[in-house]
Amino acid sequence: MKKLQLLLLGAVFFNIGFASIPSGKKKPSHKIVLKTVEGNSFRGLLLSVNDSSLVAYPGKWKEWRKGKKYRSVHFYYTRIEEVILKEKGRIAKGMVIGGVAGLLPVVASKTNGTSEPAGNILLVTVPVGIITGAVLAGKSGKRYWINGNIEQFRNFIRRLW
Amino acid sequence: MKRFILIIAIIYFEVSFLYAEDVTFNQKIRINFFISVRTKKLDPAIASAQLQARVTGMLNKGEMYCMFVESAQEMADRMTAVLKKRNAMIGNIWFDSHGHFSKRRALFDVGKDEFNAESIMDSVLTAPFRIISAYSDTNTIVGIGSCYGGATYTFPSVEGFPEQQMKGDVLMMRLSCLLNNATVYGSESFVMTGPGIFTASYNLAGYPRRKKFKDPIYKPVWDNLGEWNCYNGKTKTFYSVTTVTLNHDGNIYCKPADYLGFKKNKQKLQQKLLKFRRGNFNIASFYQEEF
Numbered sequence: 001m002k003k004l005q006l007l008l009l010g011a012v013f014f015n016i017g018f019a020s021i022p023s024g025k026k027k028p029s030h031k032i033v034l035k036t037v038e039g040n041s042f043r044g045l046l047l048s049v050n051d052s053s054l055v056a057y058p059g060k061w062k063e064w065r066k067g068k069k070y071r072s073v074h075f076y077y078t079r080i081e082e083v084i085l086k087e088k089g090r091i092a093k094g095m096v097i098g099g100v101a102g103l104l105p106v107v108a109s110k111t112n113g114t115s116e117p118a119g120n121i122l123l124v125t126v127p128v129g130i131i132t133g134a135v136l137a138g139k140s141g142k143r144y145w146i147n148g149n150i151e152q153f154r155n156f157i158r159r160l161w
Numbered sequence: 162m163k164r165f166i167l168i169i170a171i172i173y174f175e176v177s178f179l180y181a182e183d184v185t186f187n188q189k190i191r192i193n194f195f196i197s198v199r200t201k202k203l204d205p206a207i208a209s210a211q212l213q214a215r216v217t218g219m220l221n222k223g224e225m226y227c228m229f230v231e232s233a234q235e236m237a238d239r240m241t242a243v244l245k246k247r248n249a250m251i252g253n254i255w256f257d258s259h260g261h262f263s264k265r266r267a268l269f270d271v272g273k274d275e276f277n278a279e280s281i282m283d284s285v286l287t288a289p290f291r292i293i294s295a296y297s298d299t300n301t302i303v304g305i306g307s308c309y310g311g312a313t314y315t316f317p318s319v320e321g322f323p324e325q326q327m328k329g330d331v332l333m334m335r336l337s338c339l340l341n342n343a344t345v346y347g348s349e350s351f352v353m354t355g356p357g358i359f360t361a362s363y364n365l366a367g368y369p370r371r372k373k374f375k376d377p378i379y380k381p382v383w384d385n386l387g388e389w390n391c392y393n394g395k396t397k398t399f400y401s402v403t404t405v406t407l408n409h410d411g412n413i414y415c416k417p418a419d420y421l422g423f424k425k426n427k428q429k430l431q432q433k434l435l436k437f438r439r440g441n442f443n444i445a446s447f448y449q450e451e452f
Binding site for chain 2: 035039041042070079
């Protein structure tokens, strides 16, 4: 009997644990661009997601790092039309990938056996690759359509975690 | 006969003595002031206005003083030092600052101190204005150089935030009362700081190019482009005026025609309004004001 009671207690706590992401998770990992059903746009940082709403910080990374105290904003799923999540550090990743891609022409020219010095090619392709990588990464983001629908919101949570 | 002439002479000198005193008081020199915020942040709009003010101040030494201050108290201390030394009155005073549309009320900043229709009733916050009011009278002209500083329209309801009166008229009236019934000008719309703000032209009017201002939330601002309001403290009347400008001495006055009175400006505005799109403005700034 005692074992059964303990098991039941464990089951209850286990379920509560999955009902919401722990609010102790203070560091946001994504920038969020949220479009409401009224058509307005909210840009901030995603703090946490519950089974029917999400919580966001209405500021930028710079403000978060400086510790600027803004009250967190709750968006209930019925108000959300679309969510775009942008991962932290994506621009740096994009620059690295772009820089590596900029090295490829050098590798290609060496395999083809062309005589053009590698330095000349690198001076052009690497900076172009870095800039292109940064721009594309900056514009990228995972898009989730919610349309005020609970099922779509739950799909979003599942795909997120 | 001699006694008669003596009496006439005494009356004449007494009257002319009294008249001379009035003339001397009325002819007390007037100095113009340009007040802006001293900030370490790189802000192109503020920097442009401050640079132009510095150059104008240098070219008009003694007529216009530009002061970059961190607080209203510093403004009062520096202004009274100058006015006492020169034994002068305030002619024109221009408060250059940003307006904050997301705060949903008309306001202007003097350094870190914000003045809106409510905070201007705070006797502690407005103590510096009472200090400089000793040098202000009905001939003093005040310009609120912040965007929507004289706005009288209602801020529309957005995302659960209720609609709210901007109360620019209340702000102007209370500021006028603080400064001994000075005349106060405030803008319903944007106040620009591009090159040439001291050239008596329409350069204070216009619109910003940034995408965030092309959102339907800003429609009341765009509809009132170049429109200014005036509160005359002497006659206690509030009315609309044509577009306000500054001349090379820092004097504030109204242009003969409105900014939107010109056909090309109106056409440009119509074209801009067609490109408005909901979502250009970040509503997170509304939530940043809540504590």
